[in-house]
Each structure stands twice: as structure tokens, then as C-alpha cells.
Amino acid sequence: MWPLVLLLAPLPWGEKDTPAKPLPHQDLRALHLTLPGVVRAVYLDNGYVEAAHVVLEAETRSPERLLRLAQRGAEEAWRARPSLDEVDLSVYGAPYRGPEDLPLFTASVPKPLAPAFFALKAPEGYERLWLNPGKTTRYPSEPVLEDHPALDGPEAFRARERANQILQSRVGVKGSLLYHGDPTRPFTALTFDDAPHPLFTPLLLDLLKRLGLKATFFVIGRNAEAYPYFVRDMVAAGHELGNHTYHHVRLPKLPTQEIRRELLLCNEVLRAITGQVPKYFRPPGGRYSPAVLKVAEELGLTTVFWTDDPGDYAGLPTSILERRLEAHLRPGGIVLLHDNVVGTLEVLPLFARKAKARGLALGTVGGLLAKR
Structure with a gap:
């Protein structure tokens, strides 16, 4: 029964953690x-x-x-x-x-x-x-790119998570994990990871304003620390902020107290800049474990995954990114793009037109979860 059900599931997942992919070279x-x-x-x-x-x-x-x-x-x-x-x-x-x-x-x-x-x-x-008032980093940022969620835990945990993904794709959000929004509502969440970036963020914010779109930015705490004015720009433009940890490291390999520290540090940086603590969290690279989910829930964070990742980080032609985005575009979906990629700037206007033609509104994760 399970193999048939999994074949029908519309969401990507990974059985176990996989090696980090190298960050792509971008010709600027x-x-x-x-x-x-x-x-x-x-x-x-x-x-x-x-x-x-x-x-x-x-x-x-x-x-x-x-x-x-x-x-x-x-x-x-x-x-x-x-x-x-x-x-x-x-x-x-x-x-x-x-x-x-x-x-x-x-x-x-x-x-x-x-x-x-x-x-x-x-x-x-x-x-x-x-x-800089004298702050240093504890860990280097890791080149962990979000291609599919990767579960680190016993088989019972992985089976339960796969079942949750399938259930949400049919009936909507369940508990403190978000794999899929309401599939009967013509709304898709637009999310960007790894913000802010001192070259790409102002260009992306300008483009979103021209397109009339709001999005959720999953922010790396150390980036927000160094470029707080871009974070303020996001909030002033009506965008939503999410927690993407402070250092952007693989969380499952860390002790529980360090996982908690990563999330708390990011929360505190965003609170200091904006006066608000984020409600949503996305683990770097989609790498997570029972401990990661437990800590996030204890901190009042909803862990947000995705249904649509075109691989914008891979340096693919715009035509391929557009086809991949359109192939997974759906009511209740969650689109994952990156804040620091040339291809994102190129494909976003095309994707926005496709979504509008299908009668789908693009917006924040909060908008996805809003009651009708």
C-alpha cells in the first residue's frame, strides 16, 4: 500500500540527509x-x-x-x-x-x-x-542548498512525516508543520531563502514592488545582523520574515542546545531590528530531525517546507526554471526561490504572469494560512 500512496504524493522529500551541493558560480x-x-x-x-x-x-x-x-x-x-x-x-x-x-x-x-x-x-x-560592535561568528555558513526536505531520524519518524505531507496536500495545514496549504483555495505562498544579500536584495525588493507581490523571506540571522537596513526595507514593503537560523548550518548534526541557540539567535536579531519575532522557520537545506522540529515547536515556530523548488541556485536557463515552476504550481502550494540568485530575478516576472493566468494569487506564508 505504501509504495502506491507515495507514488501518488505530489510533494518531494528525502529519505536521509545528502551531501551539501557546492554553491554555483554566477558570472556577474x-x-x-x-x-x-x-x-x-x-x-x-x-x-x-x-x-x-x-x-x-x-x-x-x-x-x-x-x-x-x-x-x-x-x-x-x-x-x-x-x-x-x-x-x-x-x-x-x-x-x-x-x-x-x-x-x-x-x-x-x-x-x-x-x-x-x-x-x-x-x-x-x-x-x-x-x-560591527565587535561581534564574531561561531560557525561558518554552510553551502546547504534547499533541493528537497531531508529527514534525519528513525523509520517510524520518516514514515509519519511522509504521511503528513500527503495529508496536507489533500486537506491543508496540520499542527506546527507546514508542507502544503489549503488545496481548495487559489493561493500560493511565495518564499525566498537566505536573505538578505547586499547586491540581490534591493533588486528583488524593487522587482516585487513592480509586480505588486508580497513574499516571505527566510532570513539568516548573521546576514540580517550585518545588513539590518535591508531587513527593515522588507518589513516596510509589507513582506513577511521567517527564521532561517543564525549561521545557516545543518541542524541535525548539532546538539539540541545548539539547535535552540541557532533559532533563538535569529529570533533575537530580527526582534531587535523590527520589534517582531518571526512565526515561521525553515531549516537550512530542508535538513531536519525530531529534535529540530521539537525545538521549533517549543519556540512557537511553524516549520515551513515547500512544494515547488525549480532549482534556481543551479544556474539553469530561465526557460527551464519557468517550466519547472509552472509544473508544480498549484492551489495551496509553497514556492521556494532564493534571494541571492540571478535566475530568480529573471524568472520571477514570467512566473507571476503564469500564476495570474491560472487564477492563483501569490503571497506570504501568513496569507496562505489566513482563513477565508
């Missing part, structure tokens, strides 16, 4: 800056506006010198490409070891605010910057 257009300390300078557009991200390394820890370095980076970026609508900056300690470290300083400079940013003499009085 480079800005050629002459400023010493430039690690990387790239730019991207969403079809309407252009943004750049300049990564710098600095020997100094002086707030004023970090600010001046960032100002010079922004000046050179606009000199190299005057058409930019925004320049975002991340300054790390030298030598730059990669994004596993928290930056020393970050700033977001939309063109209308550029005069105010360049006029600063000290890193204060400008809401779109962050000066």
Missing part, C-alpha cells in the same frame, strides 16, 4: 576600481534598476577610516558606472577570508541618498549603515 559583471583594498566589485540589474556591491578589506578598525574607505569605494563605483541606482558596500578585516567572517562595516547607498552618505564625517546619522 565586474567594475574595475583602482582603490587599494578592493576584493570584488560587481553590478547587476533587474531589468529596471542597477545595483553594485563593492567588497573591501581594511587593516584599520577605526570607524572613521572604515567610513572613508567605503565612501571612496562608492565614489569609484559611480565613476566607473554612472548609471548605477545603488551602491552597497561591505568592508572586512584584512586579510579577507570570505563571507564566513562578519564585516566590520556595511552601507547601502541609493543614489538619492549619496550626497548625505558622502557628507558623513563619522559613521552616525545615516540609517543605512552598520558598524
